[in-house]
Amino acid sequence: MPEKRTRAPLLDVCHSHVRVTCTIYSVRSVGPLIHPGEQSDMGRTKTVRSNSFAGRPPAVRRRPGTDLNRTQPRGNRAGEKEMLGLRERKKARLRQEIIDTAVRLFRKRGYEETRIDDIVQLLEISQPTFFRYFPTKDAVLGEVGRRGFACITEHLKNELSSEATTGEHLSRLYQELARYAEADRPLWHAVVLSGAMDPVRSPDMREHKEFALGLLREILAQGQKRGEVSRTFPVEHLAEFMDGLYNTIVRQWAVDLTGPHKLSDRVSSAVEFFLRGVRP
Secondary structure (H helix, E strand, O other): OOOOOOOOOOOOOOOOOOOOOOOOOOOOOOOOOOOOOEEEEEEEEEOOOOOOOOOOOOOOOOOOOOOOOOOOOOHHHHHHHHHHHHHHHHHHHHHHHHHHHHHHHHHHOOOOOOOOHHHHHHHHOHHHHHHEEEEEEEHHOHHHHHHOOOOOOOOHHHHOOOOOOOHHHHHHHHHHHHHOOOOOOOHHHHHHOOOOOOOOHHHHHHHHHHHHHHHHHHHHHHHHHHHOOOOOOHHHHHHHHHHHHHHHHHHHHHHHOOOOOOOOHHHHHHHHHHHHOOOO
């Protein structure tokens, strides 16, 4: 009895899923396998309409939701920008709320007695949320430090724009700064302890510090031109001396290092001491 041969299973390919389209243009030696204008569909030849635009690639059908050559409506782009703007405003608002809450607690309880837990509990946020905005408790006072330098800069500019002697400039400047600090001693106590305005401990403050020193150098340089300030020392050194003298007095006053005293009185004495030392 003849042996039955087992046929290999045929690959069932659905015509609707796989279509092989090829057009081979004529070669003189061998005729075209498929005439131009015909389409091979799994062994069956069909005649299709020729495209009137020769050489044009067939149109690509796009599925809904694909990114191919998608043109985003202008309204969507505007909406995304608005959402980004809203998100940034929310972040800025929360950041300012953290600063305001921390400063309020520093004034009420003191800087050393205020914990990060106290700040987040009052704001009803988590510690990870706090740390997304500020790495430490000290960093919260960075904004206060920037405001402090902005105040100093404003007063220095006002003095440069007014007509006065070097002594009058320095006396008015440092008396105003002393009154500004005396009006909020608990906060300045926190600023001193955290080093928020110290360019050594807070590198972000170096640019603000240098700008303020530059304005002070201008005041002293004008004094040298008028013959009110000695030319024995360069204005760079003189500005550092006056700035260091004032900062030392404020730090000692803020932490009560030299006993209770009025800051404005101590600052007045310091300015007089400096002016006597720089007379020609």
